[in-house]
Amino acid sequence: MRIIKVRDYQDMSRKAANVLSAQIILKPNCVLGLATGSTPIGLYDQLVDWYGKGDLDFALVKTVNLDEYVGLPAYNDQSYIYFMEKHLYSRVNLDPQNVNIPNGMNADPQAECRRYEKIIDDLGGIDLQLLGIGNNGHIGFNEPDNIFYRKTHVVDLTESTIEANKRFFEDVSMVPRQAITMGVGTIMQAKKIVMIANGEGKAPIVKEAFSKEINPLIPASILQLHPDFTLIADEAALSLMDV
């Protein structure tokens, strides 16, 4: 595990964007695993900026997103497909055929999980997976549990996640109760993993996940075992850890 301590949100976003661009430059047809949430917005803005300046080309890049809510249509501004369209897909030259995100509207969510896992397999796995971290240690939507789930699956969101995500919805009753997420195994098979975290609100969970034993009740803790895992976090998010 490598920890890169940065000054602030902007510094985190630029450094993480540098890592993603290096990946795209070294392997123009790479498979990028992408994340949603408020944390990666600055990183996506930076990639879009470099694309605009002609420094980056997404023509051959393939993407797979971590997760999606069950039951939110693509036109709902809280769906993750909507988020990705808004922050990245519509702003760079990604081929629509090359972007993948679980379909939370599939009437058979279990079949959708199998379909999604096969897409990742058929792409030959993920070259670089970007992650944020939930306040309870979730990655994607892998919530604290007694076990680590291996593959893409349907998950019941915990009260703490519903609570954390309600800020994006008109009312807490509108936050979906389920999501489809890549499994911990799917994520751990990525060749390279980069997590970004910022702000003092994330400090307790960053400490819990990366300075203690591995525990499925803190899903992100398993990343300690990944052979190429980098945490890029600002001083505030690392303030409770000895780095």
Ligand code: GLP
């Ligand atoms: C969401 C997403 C995660 C994300 C996390 C943190 O629920 N499913 O992929 O990492 O919450 O979000 P934020 O970056 O807004 O703190």
